[in-house]
Amino acid sequence: MKLKSLILFCLIFFSSSVAVYAEMADAVYRRLDLPIIGDNAHAGLIYHYDNEAETRYVIHSAGGSFGSPNSVRTGDWEAFLEGELYLGKRTKRNPSYTIRKLIIEEAIDQIGANYWAQNPWAQWNEPNSSPQSGDGYFRCDGLVEYCYEQAGINPCDNNTSLYWGGPVYQFNQFSTAIQTTPEQVVMSFPDSVDSNTPTVAHRTEITLKANARDTHSDLSYRSPYIFHYAQYVNGGWSDWSEIGRSEDSMPFTIPEKNTLYAFCVTAVDNDGNAQNSVSYYLKHAQTFTFFVRSSGTAGVPIDSQDSDFTGATDYFIGDVESGTRVTLTAPLNQKETQFSHWEGCDETSGTDCTFTVTADKNVVVHYTVPKYNLSVASAGVSGVEINSLPSNSSGITDYVVSDISAGTSITLSAPENHDNKEFSHWTGCDTASQTDCNIAMTSNRTATVHYNDAPSEYQLSVNALGASNVQITSSPHGFGGITDYEKTHIAAGTRIALTAPLTTTGMPFLNWSGCDEISGKTCSVAMSSDKRVTVSYGHILKPPVSPLPANGAENISVTQNLEWINGGGADSFDIYFGTIPPPGESEFRIKQSDLKFPVKNLAYNTTYYWRVDAVNSNGTATGTVWEFTTQPEPVYLSGDFNKDFIVNEQDLEELRRHWLQSEDHNNWSEKYNLDRVADPRTGKQIINYRDLAVFADNWLKTNE
Incomplete structure (x- = not known):
């Protein structure tokens, strides 16, 4: 069944809403009454058509009193007619779209110009000095004439005749304008024009797409396309319904699935002329x-x-x-x-x-999550006890741990010796460190620990620290000696006990190191590998005590001796001193054996931090951080030149040596100028009776 006539629908739609059609840049005229004589008509230029608002716009010099500002303006069709009778549309040589665009661009540049000035009469078609500057003058027909001339078309050959003849004269010089409509109006979706093979849509949300062109005025500058649809229901087509107006695409929601639809589009140009596409068909599949x-x-x-x-x-x-x-x-x-x-x-x-x-x-x-198996084997020996982290992978070789989650990290640890054989290395690990094997479970894995035959003989080294030539006895006999010494070719598995004296050369026994077991002065080792043991002698090292100034003391002199008492065992002391708590390496001052460290020229009213570390051949005992705060800066009376807080004969002697010296004297010193009044005769500062008066006043104060 065929669709109802879309063409009829669209023609009725446009003829009912737009009464006048004209191309962009056509000259349009309206009049006041008949017959047309003189300047009782008005002229303008068609600008463009707003399809969304169904409104045509005109650029014209609207008029008013001579010289009225902002006469050239854009207005809608009703503002142009002002209720008067429409005369018609005119043009010359049926300009192309390019020429029409030049005419309109020139008219836009003249927006804001004044209405024509009658005196001088030439100011009836004078352009703006720059686009829309508003300093030009135009009569309505003068604006039309000027814009056409700038595009290379001369409607009226005689401007004098135009000036006196007005818009009616210009109207008669033009030709009747020829109308065009949009061309090649098509839809690209849907794109089937056969209802038997419609475009198939699989979704209910679709986007309609259209295309067209216009060779004279271009398409409407706003929403040039009007989309319509009809639905095939109950054996027939519904009436056309407008979907909306837009640019070249329009979203559409299909109302019912598994239904055939028809679509068409109307293209509208900048003159308000319209052209319809053929019908296109679409079916929404199940x-x-x-x-x-x-x-x-x-x-x-x-x-x-x-x-x-x-x-x-x-x-x-x-x-x-x-x-x-x-x-x-x-x-x-x-x-x-x-x-x-x-x-x-x-x-x-x-x-x-x-x-x-x-x-x-x-x-x-x-x-x-994949699960993997870990096999742990041993080579060179059997039955090796393996510890692990996590602990659930421990066992005795050879063994298998099953169902380990992918990504689990496992560390296996083997003993250094097993069955008189020594650990050699691991294989099958991601990384290995000494007797440890690290594995990440990204697949089934096998790790093997290798052992080699252990050597049958080992070496024992016995050394002393803090003393020398220490006599060491042993059990069994034969492994003692005087430090430092070595015993070689000791059979594997031999157990040896070494005993050191309580004192040697006046130094007391401190401890053993490197032993398997220690009991008092006795060190025991089992020769399963080369061994090195050390006996240490010396006094027990303790940090210094009893600081002076006392910790936290205040009002301390800026010249001071820092003193302390040896806490025990120290041969020397490392001194740290400064204003940054706690004093670090940058505050290290000296290593000394004295129990006193002098400081001077300290800053007033400042907290200082100090530390004394005890040092001997066995190491260092770090001391406590102590602190003290210096005295506030003292205030001296005028005349106390030697700053002993007493103004007396010693200060008077200094004042005498500078008596009557002026500020240009070689030995002049501001220090003795106690009174700041200049000599009235010379205008210079001088040490005289005025300074003596200040001195005497303070003498009395300090000796009251």
Whole structure:
């Protein structure tokens, strides 16, 4: 069944809303009454047509009193007519779109110009000095004439005749304007013009697309396309319904699925002229939704041969046409999990899931955390006890630990000796450090610990620290000696006890180191490898005590001796002193054996921090950080030249030596100028009786 006439509908639509058609840059005229004589008519230029608002705009010099500002303006059609009778539209040589555009661009530049000035009469078509500067003058017909002339067209050959003849004269010099309509009005979606083979839509949300051109005025500058649709229901087509006006695309929601629709588009140019497309057909096919979910992990990226079906779980795809065949592909690994299987597919192959959409469908991809086995073996020996972190991977070689979660990190630790054999190395580890083997479980793994035959003889070294030539006795006999000494070719497994004297050369015994066991002055070793032991002598080293100034003391002199008492065992002392707490390496001052450290020229009213470390041949005992605060800066009376807080004869002697010296004297010193009044005769500062008066006043104060 054929559609109802879209062409009739569109023609009725436009003829009912737009009464006058004219091309862009056509000259249009209206008059006051008949007959037309003189300047009782008005002229303007068609600017453009707003299809969305169904409004035409005109650029014209609107008039008013002579010289009225802002006469050249843009107005809608009603503002141009002002209720008067429309005379007609005119042009010359039927200009192309390019020429028409030049005419309008020139008219836009003249916006803001004044109405013409009668005196001098030449100011009736004088342009703005710059675009829209507002300093030009135009009569309505003068504006039309000027804009055409700038585009290379001269409507009136005689401007004097135009000046006196006015718009009516110009109207008669023009030709009747020829109208054009948009061309090649088509739709690119849907694109089928056969209702038997309509374009198929799989979704209810679609976008209609159109295209057209106009060779004279171009398409309407706003919403040049009007989209319509009709629906085939109950064996016939519905009336056309307008969807809306827009640019070259229009979103549309299909009201009913599995239904045939017809669409057409009307293109409107900048003159308000319209042209319709043919009818285009679209059918919405039966559609379904499928859901893709995951188990064991989340956010699995799913690929597909159709990019519309890809996504990250969990997601769904709607409006899928019935009968569509879908193949989804999951990754083999996702985060720390591994692909297991698909569920809900028609068929599967590896990580692929394939199904045909005949109804709403759910498919699930399953992932599991893989489990691996760890085998721990030994070479060169058997039955080696292996410790591990975590502890559940420990055992006695050879053994296997099963069901270890992927990504688990394990450290295996082997003993240094086993069955009279020595540890050699690990194999099969990611990294190894001494007797440790580190493994990350990313697959089934095997680690092997290797042992070699142990040597039959070892060496024993005995040394002393803090003393020399120490006599060491042994059990069994034969392993003693005077330090430092070595014993070689000792049979493996031999147990030796070494005993040191309580004192040597006046130095007391401190301790043993490097032994398997220690009991008092006795060191015991089992010769399973080369051994090195050390006996230490010396006084027990303690940090200094009893600081002077006392810790936290205040009002301390800026010249001071820092003193302390040896806490015991120190041969020398490292002194740290400064204003930064606690004093560090940058505050180190000296290493000395004295119990006193002088400081001077300290800053007034400042806290100082100091530390004394005790040092001997056995090491260092770090001292306590002590602190004290210096005295406030003293205030001296005028005349106390030697700053002993007493103004007396000693200060008087200094004042005498500078008596009557002026400021240009070689030995002049501001220090003795106690009174700041200049000599009235010379205008200079001088040490005289005025300074003596100040001195005497303070003498009395300090001796009261």
